[in-house]
Amino acid sequence: MPIRIGIVVFPGSNCDRDIYHILKNIMRVDAEFIWHKRDDLNAYYDAMIIPGGFAYADRLRAGVIAAFSPVMQVVKRLARDGMPVLGICNGFQILVESGLLPGAFMRNDSLTFICRWTRLRLDVDGSRTPFTLLLDKGSIINIPVANQEGKYYVDEDTLREMERNEQIVFRYEDNPNGSLYDIGGVCNEEGNVLGMMPHPERACEIILAPQHMSNSILHGYGDGIMIFRSLISYLYAKGEHHEPYR
Amino acid sequence: MPKVSTMSLTDEEIRYLRDAIAREPNSVELSMVSAEWSEHCSYKSSKPYLKIFSTEGRYVLVGPGYDAGVLDIGDGMLLTVHIESHNHPSAVEPYGGAATGIGGVIRDILSMGSRPIALLNALRFGDIRHDNHARWLFKNVVRGIADYGNCIGVPTVAGEVEFDDSFTNYCLVDVACIGIARRDRLVMLKGDADDLIVVAGNRTGRDGIHGASFASRAFEGEEEDRSAVQIPDPFMGKLLIDATMECVEKGCVKAIKDLGGGGLACCLSETADRLGKGMLVMLDALHVRESMSAEEMMISESQERMLYIVEPSRLEEFKAIMDKYEIPYSVLGRLTDDGYLSIYHDGKQVARIKASIVANAPIARRNAIKPPYIEEIAANSRKPEMPEYEDVAEIILELLADPSIASKEWVYRQYDHEVGLRTVVKPGYADASVLRIGLRHDRDDEDADGKYRYIAVKVDGNSKHCYIDPYNGSMGCFSEACRNVACVGAEPIAMVDHLQFGSPEDEHVFWTFIESVRGLADYGRYMKIPCVGGKVSFYNETRQGAIKPTPLVCVVGLVGDGSMVMKGHAGDGDMLMIIGLTKDEMGGSEYYEYIHSTLSADVPKVDLEYDKHARDAVLALVRSGLLTSVHDCSKGGLAVAIAEMCIASGIGARVELSNVPHTCTRLDDLLFSESHSRFLVSLRRDYLDAVNRVLADYPVHKAVIGAFNSDSDSLLLEYKGSSISISMDSMLDAYSSIARLMGHGG
Numbered sequence: 001m002p003i004r005i006g007i008v009v010f011p012g013s014n015c016d017r018d019i020y021h022i023l024k025n026i027m028r029v030d031a032e033f034i035w036h037k038r039d040d041l042n043a044y045y046d047a048m049i050i051p052g053g054f055a056y057a058d059r060l061r062a063g064v065i066a067a068f069s070p071v072m073q074v075v076k077r078l079a080r081d082g083m084p085v086l087g088i089c090n091g092f093q094i095l096v097e098s099g100l101l102p103g104a105f106m107r108n109d110s111l112t113f114i115c116r117w118t119r120l121r122l123d124v125d126g127s128r129t130p131f132t133l134l135l136d137k138g139s140i141i142n143i144p145v146a147n148q149e150g151k152y153y154v155d156e157d158t159l160r161e162m163e164r165n166e167q168i169v170f171r172y173e174d175n176p177n178g179s180l181y182d183i184g185g186v187c188n189e190e191g192n193v194l195g196m197m198p199h200p201e202r203a204c205e206i207i208l209a210p211q212h213m214s215n216s217i218l219h220g221y222g223d224g225i226m227i228f229r230s231l232i233s234y235l236y237a238k239g240e241h242h243e244p245y246r
Numbered sequence: 247m248p249k250v251s252t253m254s255l256t257d258e259e260i261r262y263l264r265d266a267i268a269r270e271p272n273s274v275e276l277s278m279v280s281a282e283w284s285e286h287c288s289y290k291s292s293k294p295y296l297k298i299f300s301t302e303g304r305y306v307l308v309g310p311g312y313d314a315g316v317l318d319i320g321d322g323m324l325l326t327v328h329i330e331s332h333n334h335p336s337a338v339e340p341y342g343g344a345a346t347g348i349g350g351v352i353r354d355i356l357s358m359g360s361r362p363i364a365l366l367n368a369l370r371f372g373d374i375r376h377d378n379h380a381r382w383l384f385k386n387v388v389r390g391i392a393d394y395g396n397c398i399g400v401p402t403v404a405g406e407v408e409f410d411d412s413f414t415n416y417c418l419v420d421v422a423c424i425g426i427a428r429r430d431r432l433v434m435l436k437g438d439a440d441d442l443i444v445v446a447g448n449r450t451g452r453d454g455i456h457g458a459s460f461a462s463r464a465f466e467g468e469e470e471d472r473s474a475v476q477i478p479d480p481f482m483g484k485l486l487i488d489a490t491m492e493c494v495e496k497g498c499v500k501a502i503k504d505l506g507g508g509g510l511a512c513c514l515s516e517t518a519d520r521l522g523k524g525m526l527v528m529l530d531a532l533h534v535r536e537s538m539s540a541e542e543m544m545i546s547e548s549q550e551r552m553l554y555i556v557e558p559s560r561l562e563e564f565k566a567i568m569d570k571y572e573i574p575y576s577v578l579g580r581l582t583d584d585g586y587l588s589i590y591h592d593g594k595q596v597a598r599i600k601a602s603i604v605a606n607a608p609i610a611r612r613n614a615i616k617p618p619y620i621e622e623i624a625a626n627s628r629k630p631e632m633p634e635y636e637d638v639a640e641i642i643l644e645l646l647a648d649p650s651i652a653s654k655e656w657v658y659r660q661y662d663h664e665v666g667l668r669t670v671v672k673p674g675y676a677d678a679s680v681l682r683i684g685l686r687h688d689r690d691d692e693d694a695d696g697k698y699r700y701i702a703v704k705v706d707g708n709s710k711h712c713y714i715d716p717y718n719g720s721m722g723c724f725s726e727a728c729r730n731v732a733c734v735g736a737e738p739i740a741m742v743d744h745l746q747f748g749s750p751e752d753e754h755v756f757w758t759f760i761e762s763v764r765g766l767a768d769y770g771r772y773m774k775i776p777c778v779g780g781k782v783s784f785y786n787e788t789r790q791g792a793i794k795p796t797p798l799v800c801v802v803g804l805v806g807d808g809s810m811v812m813k814g815h816a817g818d819g820d821m822l823m824i825i826g827l828t829k830d831e832m833g834g835s836e837y838y839e840y841i842h843s844t845l846s847a848d849v850p851k852v853d854l855e856y857d858k859h860a861r862d863a864v865l866a867l868v869r870s871g872l873l874t875s876v877h878d879c880s881k882g883g884l885a886v887a888i889a890e891m892c893i894a895s896g897i898g899a900r901v902e903l904s905n906v907p908h909t910c911t912r913l914d915d916l917l918f919s920e921s922h923s924r925f926l927v928s929l930r931r932d933y934l935d936a937v938n939r940v941l942a943d944y945p946v947h948k949a950v951i952g953a954f955n956s957d958s959d960s961l962l963l964e965y966k967g968s969s970i971s972i973s974m975d976s977m978l979d980a981y982s983s984i985a986r987l988m989g990h991g992g
Contacts, residue, residue, distance in 0.1 A: 011481070011484070011485055011488075011571060011572070012397070012481055012484055012485075014397075014398065014399025014484065014665055015399070015665060017666075017687065018665065018666065018667045021667055021685055021686070021687075022667075024686070025685070025686060035570075052665075053399055054396070054397040054399075054480075054481070054484070056481065057397055057480060057481035057484075058397075059481070112389070112392070112659070112660045113392050113393075113396055113659075113660045113661070113662065114659055114660070115658070115659055115660070115661060115662050115663055115664060116659060144664055146396070146662045146664060146665065148396070199664070201667065202664050202665075202667060205667070207670050207682065207811075208664070208667060208669065208670060208682075210672060210675060211813070211814065211815070
């Protein structure tokens with residue numbers, strides 16, 4: 001059986017097709033869109049990605065309406081069972097609102113939307129999450145952010161606990177929006193659920209990266225590819241089923 | 247309840263209408279006709295003049311007259327392109343006005359069955375340095391575009407911003423959209439009798455009543471005009487994109503049409519007229535937000551609504567898609583063979599009028615006389631005093647800080663310019679943006695392992711040049727847009743224009759309009775770059791009078807292959823070469839207007855033959871891979887262009903000005919002239935011979951004028967033994983003036 005990754009789609013998701021392109025055309029694994037009304041998912045999928053965008057146009061608060069959708073109730077159950085779940089940008093906000101990840105989001109310090117490339121540092125061991133497996137602790141990836149409510153916040157006690165638990169996965173070298181403790185991505189205690197504000201799918205193909213925005217060892221790929229390669233490696237290593245899609 | 251007015255119809259038009267239908271029109275018919283016959287919807291003043299554009303070309307599948315122009319770029323892929331403005335609404339309510347402008351242009355692209363993949367914006371305001379109101383407009387227009395575009399997931403990839411006192415208390419907000427369609431799924435208007443007419447999207451309400459008429463008279467800036475501004479709903483806009491694309495993929499719609507200016511009245515009459523059909527419409531079926539009269543329903547411009555023509559046998563499929571996205575819709579009626587729009591409301595027939603009459607306004611003949619101000623400028627043109635040599639550095643810094651020239655980073659940082667994984671050359675990195683197309687979902691055959699294709703897009707305008715000399719100024723805008731796409735390695739293949747002027751009833755304004763059209767048409771015909779669509783926007787007037795004539799040109803270019811995309815900057819030791827001739831053409835230059843507040847007649851003129859040679863030469867160089875970067879020389883002239891290259895490359899340079907090919911007699915003319923057809927290129931020293939061999943085929947001026955130097959932290963301009971030195975830090979600081987003016991958080 002090939003590796004099969006589900007892409008959760010809400011009304012207003014807008015990076016779903018981008019993730020699909022990377023999984024299908026670059027990673028060559030199987031990918032399927034999962035409409036938010038579905039509540040019948042099972043271990044048929046090897047991992048879930050919740051893409052960026054503006055689910056429900058960020059009404060009330062970014063991610064809050066989506067968190068109550070039928071599909072998220074299933075995603076919560078699958079996540080508890082250990083399925084790798086990645087939330088990117090709005091997907092991160094949805095994971096936070098669903099209670100799968102700690103913290104909250106506020107408007108960027110600039111009070112505006114910010115679209116720019118940042119340098120993101122892995123602050124835990126790569127093996128901490130399925131999505132960082134191939135990265136070394138302390139390594140830096142070039143990756144863009146695009147958000148308006150991207151400033152991560154968490155209370156002092158939780159922050160300390162998260163640090164102790166090695167849940168603070170990514171920190172900005174050049175904090176774009178005032179995120180507390182330069183936080184760009186966090187995982188749950190178990191490590192199988194990762195939320196990150198920057199968009200790895202936008203940094204996979206070298207042609208989309210501005211000059212000097214990619215580690216040269218990647219030979220034609222952008223740094224973001226490491227997130228997806230890590231996931232696929234993790235699934236291969238773990239699974240009895242998997243073979244390349246093509 | 248708002249009164250439905252017929253104010254926008256002239257007595258003559260009412261007589262014409264009466265004759266055409268051989269009776270008195272009733273009030274519903276009158277309001278339908280007055281919406282459709284507004285200048286905004288009917289082009290009644292401009293239509294005869296737009297015929298002179300050359301509209302045919304190798305790539306053109308559908309030219310002007312549809313909701314968007316369509317280009318066939320091969321491999322089963324089509325590009326669609328359209329441009330819109332939302333000036334009046336944005337001047338009253340900048341946030342909503344700009345946002346609904348985005349919504350509107352997106353729906354035009356959807357109307358062809360194509361998926362919107364990129365937005366461009368061209369914005370004009372008064373003096374943001376001194377005018378709080380202009381800053382307020384600027385800030386909120388950008389926020390409106392950002393919030394709408396970001397939310398619907400269509401990247402805003404390119405644009406331009408100009409500031410001029412003629413836009414005080416007003417603004418020009420233009421947005422262009424590029425779409426992509428699969429050739430086998432392009433939706434052209436089709437429809438047969440008994441096909442169903444469905445309106446889907448937002449509920450119809452009283453917002454935007456008389457929007458088209460509002461846009462067809464001078465802007466008074468009255469508070470009450472706010473009711474003519476529509477309310478944006480990007481969420482519904484996004485759902486409509488997804489649902490429409492799903493309908494297109496399933497092939498369950500025969501025609502799609504945006505409900506824009508003039509609401510149902512214009513949409514129904516234009517669709518019926520184009521199809522050669524009639525329509526039976528039951529207004530009671532329309533999903534509305536509030537109780538409305540038939541007139542109000544017909545002319546409401548509530549946003550995020552689309553019209554679909556659906557075969558009865560496909561209705562269930564169509565409904566399933568709308569239901570999936572929870573988009574409200576109503577089946578309004580059906581097509582008929584009689585050519586009449588028969589509108590029913592409350593059990594009664596409220597209008598019965600031939601669609602062809604409503605959709606085809608009588609042409610308004612306008613007088614055109616050369617405005618006296620042009621002669622006055624010519625008579626009073628004199629050169630400002632030559633600045634002291636040691637003041638030149640300061641002038642260059644002032645120009646870099648001129649908001650019309652300074653970095654627009656404050657703007658494009660607020661736009662998601664990357665969503666869609668297409669933006670290969672991003673804003674701020676080159677003179678035009680480059681988009682990747684040919685992803686699997688772009689193609690007829692998803693399994694075809696075809697290569698990616700790359701297109702370049704840019705929009706340009708220059709109201710200062712066009713005011714003084716609308717013919718040459720307009721031609722210059724076209725040339726500049728073409729130069730900009732050439733800088734990234736693209737050959738221009740099509741343009742859409744947007745012609746923005748004051749009242750066409752003013753014979754002086756109308757003369758500038760005709761001259762401008764002539765300038766654009768002459769350039770397009772010579773260069774064989776077809777016009778595939780466009781808009782005309784008149785009545786851009788405030789109490790101070792008409793805006794400066796502002797034609798905009800949006801050019802689409804095609805890059806053969808990814809390796810030919812010019813994406814770089816000058817490196818240490820690279821040589822700086824100029825291609826083109828610098829002439830004493832100072833009229834309308836930023837140097838004269840911004841620094842000296844001087845109007846002068848001699849606006850830069852395009853020498854068509856030379857322009858083509860210069861652009862072809864640069865394209866040949868870019869495609870040969872011999873250059874490290876290319877930059878067009880335009881606003882602010884040579885001095886600004888060199889400084890911009892230093893800023894972009896983060897590297898100093900030393901330039902010998904006397905090497906620049908020129909016909910100027912003064913140093914300031916040489917530095918700041920905005921002569922067209924000039925490019926600055928950087929190249930590695932060891933490629934110079936090869937570059938010269940390529941250039942030998944083109945009869946253009948060229949000269950190595952300096953070199954970049956990473957050891958130097960300044961730009962050194964040498965001239966006849968003296969030198970002007972400007973530090974990199976001071977240039978960077980000057981160039982970021984907009985961010986400073988607008989504040990960190992805007």
